[in-house]
Amino acid sequence: GENVEQHPSTLSVQEGDSAVIKCTYSDSASNYFPWYKQELGKGPQLIIDIRSNVGEKKDQRIAVTLNKTAKHFSLHITETQPEDSAVYFCAASASGNTPLVFGKGTRLSVIA
């Protein structure tokens, strides 16, 4: 089955700097790669996703890149703000009713 590795497990950045979180996956059939943000006391919420027919997707200060050959994808947050502090999860799944598999999460702290 699919295995998703996520790094780093913790990340501290100064406000205004960029943050990058990386994930690798094992199943070449995976074609859907979402990122979730979990704030304290809440369930994870989708912030951006990418499908395998696209190499990069941007939404304001966040972007996701995908390298299908190397089986890795990354989350980029620019101009970080204190409200970006949260736990971020990457995930992967293949079409055809296969489960969504999550990475172990990255705790991002943005220091003002």
Add this chain to the structure above:
Amino acid sequence: EAQVTQNPRYLITVTGKKLTVTCSQNMNHEYMSWYRQDPGLGLRQIYYSMNVEATDKGDVPEGYKVSRKEKRNFPLILESPSPNQTSLYFCASIPSGTGGEAFFGQGTRLTVV
């Protein structure tokens, strides 16, 4: 408002006392899933359901049961809870199994003493 509702939010119980955590979604989603979240281990899938009367084991199904008699409800049952099931539990629903936004409930923090 589109949402996934879990109950209860917090529960302290004793070893061996059967309990059920309810999950309900109002989005007519086909796919529902239960995860447990433990420090350093991320979100691990317990069980999932592709549709009514279709359930399957995830990565950590031992000690849990589920049922999917109606599309909107997906309860998690612990027949004989043990302390190693102390965890934060999340229910999620997705429009279908072919990839799409997963909507999560607010979580249930379970403590088994």
